[in-house]
Amino acid sequence: MERYSLYETYRLGILIDYIKPKELINEIDEFIENTPTENIPHVFYVLSLASDRRTMIQLLTDLSQGVDEEGPASIIAGLLHRDQERCTIEELYRKTSLLASLLKDPDGDVAWEFRNLYEAFEEAQLAYGMRFKRKKTRERMLAKNEKTLRDALAKYAKYADEFDNKNWGN
Structure with a gap:
């Protein structure tokens, strides 16, 4: 690297x-x-x-x-995937959303994907507060969004190894 x-x-x-x-x-x-x-x-x-x-x-x-920020952002996403047990799902959403907002190119792959995932999470949270939604429906919606985030982070898992093999001398 x-x-x-x-x-x-x-x-x-x-x-x-x-x-x-x-x-x-x-x-x-x-x-x-x-x-x-x-x-x-x-x-x-x-x-x-x-x-x-x-x-x-x-x-x-x-x-x-x-x-180019795409590579480093992919590495961070891979590290978040590897260490996802350290964070609650809300923290993962917050970190990925913040990562997306920090990137200069809002249409880049990483920024676009995590921004959309956070928007879906926010929509699910809004629906969670609506009285007419059934509890099981809300729970399924939140679980589906959580799985989507974890799957998205899993795509970047290979980049975490690149971070572990860093070479300060280059």
Whole structure:
């Protein structure tokens, strides 16, 4: 995985509150400890010393400018699929919707798919509150939407491996 795509992946992950800045700092510190000084990009020292989330996001934004967001967004979707047990279904919807809203191209595959899934979820939630809907009908509607989201995330599962095989040196 190219370093700049990795920066964008981390930026998106931090923005949707999937990745914690402390996790990134720990990974960078580990890289710094295990790499000869001449092979460490200067920006890693700056990232390692970032004092808050906002500073880190700004640095990652500056570093990843010009990177096609579809790849990093697919990786985040794959990570959400892999770790979906960590989140409630509402959190998964919120994270995927936020991911879709962060992408510059609203008509891109990832943005379009997750935006539509969130809209279907919102419609189901509205229907859930309507008195004339039967409880079983509402539950089936919500279960169908949940399965659709989980299936959509499953399509991106292969991208999570790409994140695990990151290479900071490229």
